[in-house]
Amino acid sequence: MNHLLAVAALLCFTTLAHAQQRPLKVLVLHDMEGLAGEDDWREFISSYPDLYAKGRQLLTDDVNAVIAGLVAGGATTIDVVDGHGSGNPQPDLLLDKLDRHAKMVERDKPFDPYVDLVAPGVYDAVALVGMHAKPGSKGFASHTATLGMELWMDGMSLSEPEINGYSWGRVNVPVIFVSGDDHLKEDLKTMPWIEYVVTKHATSASTVDLLPVDQVHAQMTESAKRALQNLSRMQPMKMAAPVQAALHARPPANLAFMDSVPGISYADNTVSFTAPDFGSAYAGLKKLMRGAANGYTSVLMEVIRKQPNGPELLRQYREALFTRWVDFESGRWLPPPPVPAEIQNAGRKFHGDSE
Ligand SMILES: [Zn+2]
Numbered sequence: 001m002n003h004l005l006a007v008a009a010l011l012c013f014t015t016l017a018h019a020q021q022r023p024l025k026v027l028v029l030h031d032m033e034g035l036a037g038e039d040d041w042r043e044f045i046s047s048y049p050d051l052y053a054k055g056r057q058l059l060t061d062d063v064n065a066v067i068a069g070l071v072a073g074g075a076t077t078i079d080v081v082d083g084h085g086s087g088n089p090q091p092d093l094l095l096d097k098l099d100r101h102a103k104m105v106e107r108d109k110p111f112d113p114y115v116d117l118v119a120p121g122v123y124d125a126v127a128l129v130g131m132h133a134k135p136g137s138k139g140f141a142s143h144t145a146t147l148g149m150e151l152w153m154d155g156m157s158l159s160e161p162e163i164n165g166y167s168w169g170r171v172n173v174p175v176i177f178v179s180g181d182d183h184l185k186e187d188l189k190t191m192p193w194i195e196y197v198v199t200k201h202a203t204s205a206s207t208v209d210l211l212p213v214d215q216v217h218a219q220m221t222e223s224a225k226r227a228l229q230n231l232s233r234m235q236p237m238k239m240a241a242p243v244q245a246a247l248h249a250r251p252p253a254n255l256a257f258m259d260s261v262p263g264i265s266y267a268d269n270t271v272s273f274t275a276p277d278f279g280s281a282y283a284g285l286k287k288l289m290r291g292a293a294n295g296y297t298s299v300l301m302e303v304i305r306k307q308p309n310g311p312e313l314l315r316q317y318r319e320a321l322f323t324r325w326v327d328f329e330s331g332r333w334l335p336p337p338p339v340p341a342e343i344q345n346a347g348r349k350f351h352g353d354s355e
Helices: 002-022 050-072 160-169 183-191 213-229 276-305 310-329
Strands: 026-030 076-080 102-104 127-131 149-153 173-181 195-198 200-201 209-210 244-251 266-267 270-275
Touching: 026 050, 026 102, 050 076, 050 127, 050 213, 076 173, 127 213, 127 276, 149 200, 160 173, 160 276, 173 183, 173 213, 183 200, 183 244, 195 213, 209 213, 244 276, 270 276
Parallel strands: 026 076, 026 127, 076 102, 127 173, 173 195
Antiparallel strands: 149 244, 200 209, 244 270, 266 270
């Protein structure tokens, strides 16, 4: 074969090989509590800039290790969404260091990364990186959704990977990979098909024994690759309808204010209800969580009382409350009209929980 013919044949072959590559689209949702090399909860909260900067680098390294595996496993599209909520309005990921095979999900309005991206045919698989165990599991930073909440459906207290599993299961998309601490691995006995990588061993909700980060990254790459190669063995999760749902509050959250309200099913800091399906159960639990989060204000009050000017701050608070009341009753103050969403969100970009 002469040189030109050889080049033509090679071009033809690579074009053919490219055309034959099946599109394989993967969503990577990241959290930030289950990262390799992370041993301090301040590394996943943006109000501690130095420690948070370390956490962002650890997050980027974990996500890139998983992306490398997904690419090796045949992924043709990889989108990344922020499932954390560090308090930083920007993505927690260092986007300039994100593997070029992936791009960050970007929307013009706020969205819930667990449920609002779910649609048929958009993704073939979901990978979850940096996840944490559920409340009561003794994992590092163990919680579901936010501090002190247990989200129950169908008789089970759900971890965040399970919520994602049931959410994506509605359109027959499986969760194929999860990374997090050794306690989350125990929580996920409900998902025996997943490739799971242990990033560290939790010794309490705020302490861990770390594992060698390079070794963990190598496992992440290998497991993510294997997960995608075994996609046909992965199982979409199905929640039977109707759904018995309940929110159980544990400190610092509190639902005791719902006790003895007629028509409300309440017992032991738990409010329960029946919902027609997973989506409405999850939406109802989110609303109840806002009520249970009122328990956080008792901690705020403890903090204020400890301040040297605590009594004066509390006096100003009471004065502001009374002034708001009498001004409204006198017609001197009206609640500001809600800002329309298109004005509120103009020029802003949303990447998941980072807003
Ligand atoms: Zn989380």
